[in-house]
Amino acid sequence: MPFDLGATVRLTGECRSPDGTLATAATAVVTVTLPDGTAVTPPVTEDSDTAGKYHADYVTTEPGRHSVRWVWTGPAAAYTDVFDVQEAAPPAILSLADARRHLNLVSTKDDDEVRFWNNATTRAVEYYTGPVIPRSFTEQHQVRGAASIVLLRTPVLAVTAVESVLTGGVTYDVDGLDVDGDTGELFRLNGGRLSGRLRITYRAGRTVITENITAGARIILEHLWRTQRPARGGLAGGGEDYSVTEPIPGLGYAVPNRALQLLEPDRLPPGVA
Template identity: 70%
Template structure:
């Protein structure tokens, strides 16, 4: 499961000799490669013979690569771990998600959080951003009367950077932005001359009940992968029926959730 940003990742690995037996090595080292390409080498300790541990305080969100190397005997091991953003976008709070799944203890909290984040991604496949966050995107066109930002609804454009030497600079106050469609033009008319890099916030300041309801159904559907076989069906089983695959998501989304999301569904061809 992903670590929260700032939490300590406990890394463990086993050193084995060529015959496969656990072995105490003459040297042991671990290297963590961060998402930005930099590396860290936390201190390594040995617990039980051949079992090694290193604690790494996380400092950056994203995928981290782990490389263990031992000598005497020569052995190596690779792994990965993920670190969440400081504020990962989720439609449901952990408390709401647990309540819907009837989880009364904290034993499975990490798994609930994981599937809750996956649920948000599934909902936003249909609706575009629900949880407000910043996006940055490049528009390469040299001249156009308007352009369309790719993520909607747009809450605010926060910066416009001119990338062509000698090109005109634009202030966000000069722009006319259609929040629903993402179309941007100059308030006083004329052409936007690029290429331009836009930074903007997109999402919803209030999450409608139908979106929250769809998120609950998708979460319940995905959570069923955690249930042991033979534990029986779920009440309201038709809510979780999937009769045909959805391009890009396969059978991950129940029919009822798709129906609930229809009022907020992106037009065809809109990413």
């Protein structure tokens, strides 16, 4: 499961001799490579109770995929692993408390897994509706004297910057721009044209999340939760809420029919990302 940004990750590795037995190494180094390509080597400690077992603590500073490389000498051994760090405020339509209540979970022991599937549920919902949780997006557009630019994600809440990617190019003051939040069409208030390779930063999402979206999210969450736990009762026995009649391009069987019906009023027009 992903770690929270700023959390401490306990990295563990085992040094084994060529015959497979645990062995204390002459040297032990663990290297963590961050998503931006930089690397750090946190201090390594051998477990006091078991020879050949090592650990290191790393405090996360950047969201994304991290790689871990253990290397021992005397005996020579190596081990590679990965871990993920989520954003400081990962998008989630349902709070952890709401998700836990909907799944009828009293204990908090499964919270990490609930959070994982809750975030996955949000991505599934936004596949149909566009951004629900307000957050920032950046995209580039190449335009030549265009009256407007259509941003890819809607609803748009605000455009925060329009800058030229090229040195010496035109940068537009956002106070002189307006955007149609529903369609994502960006244009100049004075009627002028937009030109150049532009990097546009904007916020998109919903300030109010309607009940049909939260209800659809609850159904998807429970469906995904049940598919991971066949031993705990499996899927609802043919119930309409959790029936999936055909695979969905890009999502497979992840979204039940009832959830699709609930999301239909906010569904993106065909061809819109």
